[in-house]
Amino acid sequence: MNETIKLIGNHRCVRDFYQDIDVSEDQIEAIVKAAMAAPNWANGQNVTVIEIRDPEKKSRLAKAAGNQKWIEEAPVFLLFCMDFYRAMLAAEKNGHQFQIVEDIEAIMVGSTDVGIALANAIIAAESLGLGIVPIGGVRRNPQVFVDVLNLPEYVFPISGLVIGAPRTIPEQKPRLPLMATFQKEKYSTEVQKESIDEYDKTISAYMFERTGGKDARDWSSSISHFYDTGFEQYAQNSSPTVKKQGFKYK
Template identity: 70%
Template sequence: MNKTIELLRNHRSIREFDFEKEVTEAQVKTIIEAALAAPNWINGQQVSVIEVREHEKKSSLAKAAGNQRWIEEAPVFLVFCIDFYRAKLAAEKHGHDFQIVDDLEAVIVGSTDVGIALGSAVVAAESMGLGIVPIGGVRRNPQTFVDKLNLPEYVFPISGLVVGHPRTIPDQKPRLPLKATLHKEKYDAEVQMAVIDQYDNTISAYMAERTSGKDSSDWSSKVAHFYDEGFEQYAKSTSPAIKKQGFRYK
């Protein structure tokens, strides 16, 4: 196994950071250069990243993201955004109508490009011995991020990435077996429930060990609850905020 594959397979999300160790500007520059070297649609480069270090701003954004204290505690918080503002300027420069933001395709393209870039940033940071945790909670109150980060029209925050030096490293959380997620030639729906039952037992045991018996919840119960009630704040906030930024899809 080569070192890159070993690094990828060894990922952990870090939520406790060493306050005495800084992340340098050179490290952040390297992470972002690696992230933005990733593939993107039509070379439109529909991603921008906002680097946040100022403590009061991190504190405010941590609250907006659902009181995620690690945003405030880590030295660097990177906010990955869909960015069609530059594409709008390109359209104006050449006298073209700017129509993509009237279609859902803009959100799909931008979110895909952000995801690819974010994945590369994760690998780059972890290759330096840094710890990370992605923050989807930026979409709980996206208007706060738009306002605090002065995002222009056609720019919208999709995910954050906390970066710092790990203080503790948790055990790796088990993933679904490949039998559920890798399909040969066609999707195999019939195997899914049996695999879920098996995985629920695995996750329940993992959670019980990690929390000293305080939490033995399984995967399916958490997913079921979140997609029934837990996502309400996102549903209430994301669509109005992204449309206010100029994405006028129906």
């Protein structure tokens, strides 16, 4: 197995950073260049990354993302946006209508391109010995990010990425059995219930050990709760802000 695959397979999300150890601009530039080297749909390059170091801004954004204090504590917070503003300018320059933002395809393209770029950034940061944690909570109150960072029309925040020197590195969280997520020739529903039962036991044991016996939640109870009522703030705020930013899909 080569070193790149080992690095990817060793991934952890870090939420405890040295506040007195900086991340250099050279490191951030290398990480963003790696992100922008990712493949993207039709060479549209519909991703923009915004670097935030200002303590006051980080504090406001941390609160908006659900009081995620590591946004404040780590030296750098990167915001990954789907960005069709440049494409709009290209349409104006060439006399074309800008119809993609009226279709759900724009959201699918933008989100996918951000996800691929974000993955590259994570690998690059970890290869430099840095710790990271993605922040999907930016979509809890996306209008705050729009306002604080002056995001124009056709730009929407998809995810953040906290980067810093890791003070502690947690144990790796187990993943679903591979038979659930990797299938051949066709989708098999038969293996899913068995996989969930097996994984629930694994996650319950992991949580029990990680929390010193205070929490033994399994995967299915946690995810089913979140997909029932736990995502309500995202639902209330994300879609209206997307449409306010110019994405008029129905």
